[in-house]
Structures are given as C-alpha cells and as structure tokens.
Amino acid sequence: MLLRIGRTFVILIGLLSGNVLADELSSAGSNKSDAAPSQLPNIVVILADDLGWNSVGYHNKEFQTPHIDSLVASGITLNRFYVAPMCSPTRAGMMTGRYPIRFGCARAVIPPYRDFGLPTSEVTLPEMLSILGYENRGVFGKWHLGHRRAKWHPLSQGFTYFHGHYNGAIDYFDLSRDGVRDWHVGYDSSDEMGYATDLIADAATKWIRQSATSDAPYFCYVPFNAPHSPYQAPDDAVELYGSLSEVNGRDEKHREIYKAMIGRMDEGIGRILQAVDATGESDNTIVWFFSDNGGVGNLRGINKPLKGSKLTVFEGGIRVPACVRWPEKIKAGQSTDVVCGYIDLLPTLVAIAGGQCTDLTEKPIDGIDLTSVLAAPESTVADRPWFSYHGQSGASSEHLAIIDKGWKLVVNGPHLTSVKQLRSGSNQVHLFHLEQDLNETTNLKEQRPKKVNQLARQLIEHRALQPKDAVPPYGIGQAGFIPPPLWKLDPNEPEAIVGGYEAAEPK
Template identity: 25%
Template sequence: MNNPHTSFPGVIGTTAAESTPWWETPPAAGCPRPNVVMVILDDTGWSDFGCFGSEISTPVIDSLAAEGVRYSNFHVTPLCSPTRASLLTGRNHHSVGMRFLADTDTGFPNSRGAIRADVPMLPGILRSEGYGTYLVGKWHLAPLHEVTPAGPFRNWPLARGFDRYYGFMDGCTDQYEPELYEDNHQVPIPDTPGYHLSEDLVDKAGAYLRDHVAFRSGDPFYLQLAMGATHAPFQAPREFIDKYLDTFTKGWDATRRERLERQIELGVSPVGTVLTERVEGVAAWDELDDDQRTVFSALQAAFAGFLEHTDTQLGRLLGTLRELGAYENTIVMVMSDNGASPEGGPGGDVDTNAPYSGVRRTAAELIPLLGDLGTLTGGAHYPTGWAMAGNTPFRRYKQFVDLGGVRSPLVVSWPAGNVAAGSVSRDFIHAIDVAPTLLELAGITAPEPMDGASAAGTLHAEGTGRPTQYWEMMGHRALWHEGWRAVTRHLPGEPYASDEWRLYDTAADFAEATDLSAEHPERLAAMRDLWWEAARENAIFPLDDRPLHEAIGVRGPVGLYADRQIVLRPGQGHVPLSSSVTGSNRDIDLTAHLGADSSRVTGVLLHSGNAQGGYLLRLEAGHLVFEHSMLRDHLVLVAPSPLEATARRAGFRLRAHPDGSGEVELVDGVLVVASARLARTSAHLSFWGLDVAHVPVSTFSAAELGNLEAGLLEKIVIDVHPAADDNREYADAILASE
C-alpha cells in the first residue's frame, strides 16, 4: 500500500511523541506583493472619460489618472469575449478558442465559445501564488448553453481560477432586474429599495475585500470588477441623466470637434491630430429634424448619466480600499473591453429591446417615451452617431478593427509603485500584455507561452511596446507593425484577395485619418504578408465571414435551443434569457400538464419576461389566459369558458411569421377555444428569462399574478417546430446582446 505522506518534511513516528510536526512557512513580510483591481467597463468609447476629453463627469477615474498613467495607445479586440480572453490569458484570442463571442461553439478550434482548458488563466496563476481571487460582474467566457442552474460549470469563473464570483454570465443584462449568479448557482435579486446592479456589484466587491482582509490579511488579492455599464440598456437614477439633457443638444459633430480639442489640451491626442471622416450612414447633426435632435440628445444623456453613475460607484470601491488600508499598494486599472457600440442603429431607442428585436421606431414615436429614460422600462440605446462620437477621433466602432473598435482608454494607478503620476504613455500596448505585466509587478514568472509581453516599464515612463500585433473579426483584418497599421473592412461573401487595404503612419497620423496605401504599396504588401503569417501562427484559420445566423446554425446539438421538446417543472431553477428559448419568435406548442381540478383556479402556469415585455400562460378562475407584450403592444387572450374539472391538458400554440407577426391559439385538451393575431414577436422581449408557476420579478401584465398552488401543475411541455431560418433571430439577439 502506498504511503501518501512520503514527501512530508517532518517526521512521522508511531506516536505523536515520537514524531516531528512541520508547517509551511508564511511568506516573508516587508515586501508585500501588490493587490490588483481590474475594472472593465463595457462598450465605453475611447473619448468617454473626462480625462480622455469628454464632457461627461468622471471625477473618480480622472483622479486615478492624475496620480497614475493614461495609456493613449492601448488596444483590445472589437468584441468583449475575445478581449476578456486576451486579458486573462496573455494570449491572442483565436489561439485560445475565442474567435468572436462566447455565446456559441461553431465547431472549429478557434471558436469554441470557451477558453481552452489547457491554457493557464491569470486568476488561477495568481491563486497558485497565494492571491485571493474575486470576480464581480460580467463573465461572458462560457458558451451560453452552459449557463444553466445545472451547469456544466467547467467554464464558469470558479473553474477558471476565481475563489468567489458574483454577477451575470451573459453579454449584458438589465440594471434593475438582472439574472444573477453567485459562485455556481443562481441567486435572487437583492430586495433593496432603489436597487441598481452597479451599486450591488460594488457592494459585493467591498464585502469580498472585507472578508479577505479579515481572514487572509497576509495574502494579496486580485479583484476583477466587470461592470454591466456602459453596455445597453442605459439605466441610471434619473438625477444622473437629467443633468445632461441640455449638454448634447449641440450634436455629435460638435461633440467630436470639442472632444478632440480637449484631448490635445490634455495630451492624450498629439498636436495636429485631425478627425476621421463621419462614418458612412451617419447623418450630419444639422440635417436632422427637430424630433430627431430632441430624442437623440436625450438618449446620449442617458448614456452619460449611466457612465457618471458608474464612476460614482467606483469612488465607493476606492473608499473601501482606503478604509481597509489597502489603497496604497493596490494597482487599479480602468479600461473598456471594446469601442463604443453601433448596435442602437441609426435612431437608437428609449427601450433597447426594440433595436435588439430589429424594430426601428421613429423619433416622433419615441418623444412621448422620453420620460421613461433610465427606468426599468426605459433602458435606452443611443444612435450610431453617438458611438462615432464616443470613439473620437477614430473611425468606426465596436465589431470593426478600425481604431474606433479596438482603441480603449486605459488608466493605471498604483500609489506605492512610484509611477509617473499624471503622465500619458503613447507606447503600443495590447490586451495580451496585461497579464504578463501584472505578473511581473507581482514578482511571478509568467507561464510559457504567452503572446503578450510585460509593459511594466511604462508605469515609470520607460518606453516599451510590442513591434507587431494583428486583429481579425468576422473577416475584418488589421496589422500594426513598427508604427504603421494596415486595415481592411471585409464584405461577407467577397474573396479575401479582393479586399481593399488602407495604410496609416501612426507616428504622424494618430487618428488614422490619411490613407497612404497608394504612396507605399511595397510596405503595404509586406504588412499584408505579415498578417497572413500571424494568421498561421495564431489559429485564425478558417477565416469565417458567414452571416452570424449561418455560423450559429452549425454550432452543434447542444443546449435547450437545440431540443425539439423542452420539459419544465415547478420548483426548478430560472430559465435564463441566454438559453434563447424564452422569446416568442419560434413555432411552439406549449402544454401544461395539470395534476388536479383547475376549473376554479387562479395562478400563473408560466411567465416569460418582466415589465418590459414577455408572454405568460395563467388561469383566471379556471379560464385559460394567454398574454403577450412587446414594446407596449399588449395582447390578452381569454378562453370563453373555464376548464372542465377533469381537464388535465391545456396550453397554447404559437406560430411566428417571417414578417415578425404571429398567431396564437388557446388549446383546452385538443380543442382550440380562442385565437388572436400577434402584431410582433421577438426573441428579445425583455432582459429576463422564464419561470414556471411563479413570477419572481416585475410583470407586464395588469392582472394580479399569484403563484400557483402546489400540486396543480405537474409539468410544462414545449414542443418546438423549427423553421428554415430559425437561427436568424437567435443570432440577431446574440449579436445585439454582446
């Protein structure tokens, strides 16, 4: 029999008196490793912080910049999942299996929707070296079909190196009614008056840090605070929004000009920087009508209020660090995961569920709704023109490899680190450099291989930077090499060889405003060759420019969305929105299996969504009732007679039409007892999923929705009838929700 204690450094005798104990020696005091707080904002543009030229008030982030370093040449990927993968691995995102979104596995090694299991991740490395590791907020590094109450949990935060986790697993969420998880289980929304997710995340982060300092005072900590802000829906207390209602009436063109002027004054943009041209499809502000200017400036005010509210919460977190005596030796990083988002479309909306459902409402339709901005039912998204302004002075935005998609603001503060306070670093840095930088600052040898390199010297004004870096996203490609950058925008279905590449001298042209490809064809050709070399080295192949719904259509037979019959039961966990089975966009037959006489029963059988919209099936004094609501278009369909005492099957049939409308029939047994037309159906009726036999959040229904008495409902069976283009709305919702 093997002795499991052969490596024990002490002595094991027959008795304790004959033995010598041994304890591991605690780390030596006197040179403590730094703590790390990595703050990742979502869809925040390069120019949106005050210290990067914005008129939006961000005094907390600005104070960190004043005592730390601003990076004006820091780069990420154009989408959130690959950026987070690069930050946490020090590796290029294709090579670790995160080509684009974590939402799905497309069947190729470079796009598995999760980071490869054999790749070490920063929190795990730090934990093995004695750090306490905590994640609060957004994850979005697990395929969405794995985000269920039952897992599997192999790609959840605790499995990838974090000691504790609290937040949301999807790409975005509602700020007032989020789908929350702690460690490996779902948790209800805290019953807090005036609840807001950003405030809750900072509260939880503070609680984790207080526990850490109380129980592990000798160990450093790594806290990753991944805010839902400023990803749509834009939601914040109204007082934060109202102060900006007049600020942006000047429009996005004037905002861009004024931001660039301030950037030059602040030193984050060099003297002589010029604005790139207005993005195609974005109208000049002066060409808009009065209604458009009124609505569009208010939608940007909602974004600004959301960002200022987030900055206020960061101030509370820094206060906690000071209270715990940890502030001086904590490296605080604040960044964005990609550029500002164009996903609000040309007109934005007071309710993000509209653009996420492909609905474009006019400004005249939105004016009566402006009073809802910032609320549960007024989670806004701005028009594309404001995304352009958010990325001043650069071209384009999220999803593209132009600088508007991949240049991120980065602020780093470390009071005890003797950093070059108030300085601006123009060294080329990429997300893959963050992990090796933090490991060097912690005195930890980075595991091999990492694609990134430490940029620790930039904290002390010692110039460093990588010579070469590539980008690729949905066929769009770019390469930076020794101060020059080559960029191409790819059109789906076109040969890659026919793509038109642009070339920029970034040393002389900070904004990449002047294409020099005609003047330097040989340099451009060499850079294109370098891009293909990088593609071979980083598992970029196969290049995939297929429309998203086609890519998702080959994701494999996984998750509830692939099931042709879904069975749900009372007492089970919440079905999250990320399952993509909680909308009204698919043809389904839903049958409630009743276990007792329900002829006089009142209660909810099934409820999908919340006050923003959704659908439900309920009983009202034995009458079967179906309700559906999308963008306040509300249908109530009631069976004319109550169920028979012997009825044990009841439900509805829903058929979604290609034009976005639908039909619904109430079914008692096998008989159709009522029918109606649905003006609109959608995969994205709200940001809340589906619950069986109870309603844990708000509701769109005007009825009093009591929980169903135990024992009346045995199960809900949903039979799915997939259409030829069934994946299209699912894909549109996935892309929007990133």
C-alpha cells in the same frame, strides 16, 4: 528579497516611475521563493464595457467621471492601449495573455445560445495568481466567457468568488437576458434586486473590505456591464448626468442615457476606491482601468477624434481609455505612448507578483511585461507587431489590422488568404502612417504598395492561427433557443449543457 508592493494592487493601467523601481520589479520577479503572501500586492482590475475614447471626463468635459479622472491624475495614462474590437475576445486575451485567435475566441462574442467558452486547457490569470499566493480571487459583473457548461464558470477558471451575470447585454433592472433572470452568487441564482451597476460595485466593495482582513493578497476583477446597451439608467442618474428634455431621435436619447450610465458606473468606481482606502492599503494598491472595446457607432462623437467604432479595427474600435494607479511606486500625472494592451496585463501582473509565465504555462504568451514602462514611461518595449481581428458576420466580412513600426494596415472584406486577393478589389484596404496620422485620415495604400504587401503577409499568417473549431459567427444557432431556468449551472456536472431548442438547430 522580493519587493514589497503592498497587499493591494488595483489594475487600471501601468504606472511606475524611475529606473530603480524597474530594477526592483525585475528582482521581484526572479526571487518569488523569498516572498511571503503578505508582501504581495492586491490587484484590482476595473473593466468598462463599450466605453468610447471621448466618453471620459479627462478627454471630454461633457462626460462626468471624476473618479476615473482621479485615477488618471494620480497614476499613469496609457495613451495607446489596445483591445479587441468586441467584448468576449478582450476578456479572453486578458485572462490568458494570448491573442484569442489562438484558441478560437477571436471571431465573435459568445451569445446566449452558444455552446462555447474559454477552453479549460488555457491557463488563466487567476490560476497563475493562485500559484503565486493569491488566496482570494473574486470577479464581479459580466463574465461573457462561456455559460452553458459549468466547466466555463468563473469558479472553474481560477476564481474563488463570483457575483454577477454570465451573459452580456442584460437588463439593468430585472437582471435578465432573453427574458430569463441571469444573476448569480457562485453557482447559485440570486434573487437580490437593484440596478446592475450599483449591485456590482457594492458587491466588489464588500468583498474588498472582507478580503483585506486576510494576510493573503487578493485579486479583484470588476467587469462592469455599463455602459453597454440596453440603454437604461435610474431617473436620478439621467437627471444628474444627462438631459432628455431637448433631445431629438432615439440615438440622441440613448446618448443622454449613456452619459448617465457612465456617471453611475463612475460613482461605483468611487466606492471601490473608497473601500481600498478604508483598508489602509491604497498606497500599495495598483488599479488598472480600461474599456473592453471602443464605443458603438450610432452615438454621436463618443470616440472622437478617432476613426471608427466598436466592431471595427480602426482606432475608435480598438484604442480605449486606460490608466494605472500605484501611489507608492508611480509618480502621479504621467503618461506613455507605448503601444500596449489587453494581452499585456497577465505577464505584467504575474511579474509584479513575483512569477514568470514560462514557469506557469507551456503555451506561448503574446503579451509582454510592461513593468519597465510603468517604472519609466519614456521607456520602449520589445518591437512587436500588434494584431486585431474579428469576423462576427462570417468569412464574407472580416476585419483585420496590424500595427508595426509606426504603420497600420486595415483590411476589411472576405477572409484574406493571399496578397493577390488585395488586387482583386474584393477587400477594402487602408494604410496609415500612425506616427504622423494617429487619427487615420490619409490612406497611403497607393503610395506604398510594398508596405501594404509586407503587412498583409503578416496579417495572413496571424489569421491562419484560428482553429477549425473556433467560435462560430454570431447568428449561427440562434433560432429556437430556449434559455435554461435562471441560467442555472450544475457544478457537479461540469460537462453537461444547459438550455435547449424548440426544434433542431439549423445547419
């Protein structure tokens, strides 16, 4: 008999307690044919954007996040939850359970002018959940996985409802990117007005209430744009959460607005949780919350005490706040130090929904099923290396890292192709013993050269996975680009490209 987890499953981060529960979860995954859709949990994944490690109330009381804090208090905290060092790759890995370097989505984000998207050959999380009985699958907020052809639209990638924006870094008030309005319901442009964070939360809230009336379970994905730049917040939010009266300099001003953006997002999360409560299904709802990468480097202390920031592969760029709540099955107030992250959501959620990834895709899945950790936080998982990579500026400046058996190697510089290259001085090399130095304060590369070489070989092998047709470095193709009117896509022409250039695109 498939375990009844409830119709509501909100994703924040894994939270389960007890070996009995682990056995039940395992049984659920192996008997999916016995399950009725109403027995399956609803799933809600809440994703913040550029939220620093030290930018949540449970890490730093300067930031007011009572609703995020409540998720931590009532669920399980994932202390070592890792993501990609920037936006699009994290989203791509979460959607597929695979390192995005495998299908060309790791090097850089997808900017407005890029004719690129999550390959349609990939099998996404909502597509898998559809097969497992999730009839309602909505996404609210920032997509950022392809926007210039309809084949990359969320409704072409497994979702049944979309409300939000295609691009990142939109204006929070006029809802535009590159001067052109980017706000949609489905494929249609929407003329609704308001502050983007509020609109996202309100749309998700309304959809949850409606979807809960169905006998089928739902999957609700809420990728907020906040607190990503531009730094914009309503005046009342700035007054409530920050202070502009005594700040000096642009970065300090932006930091106060950043606090207000986080506070306003937390209010929206509160409304989403209230909507779940109103359906009467909160006990059987898993909520998974995390950030897509660490905070930016120019805002003081937002990743403290971690080293580095967004666009680096130090801990401050890739280790983020994360938690999971499931009141009926997970004991409140637990935490785990198991290394896990964005690629693990898909295999974990598929298992809880009663499926097996091997039945749903022929592609290798890099993530692992975390249900044992959710059931018993002291559990261990299969030993595996954890990889991080980006090369947004091009092959002359790439960032690679591997965490394996308590060690971490970071290599920054030109594309790494051989261990000998490390001896040339062209790359910056850092070796940390994370089991004793989680904040990366002591570089041990000179003391442990064999360990450096061993980990470097693994990094080279991982970097070699990137296909030749991967997303280009960030700046290529920007000159002369003209956005399409209202960033509109035609679902009847899924392969047609939208937007153009004033002149030929530079080679």
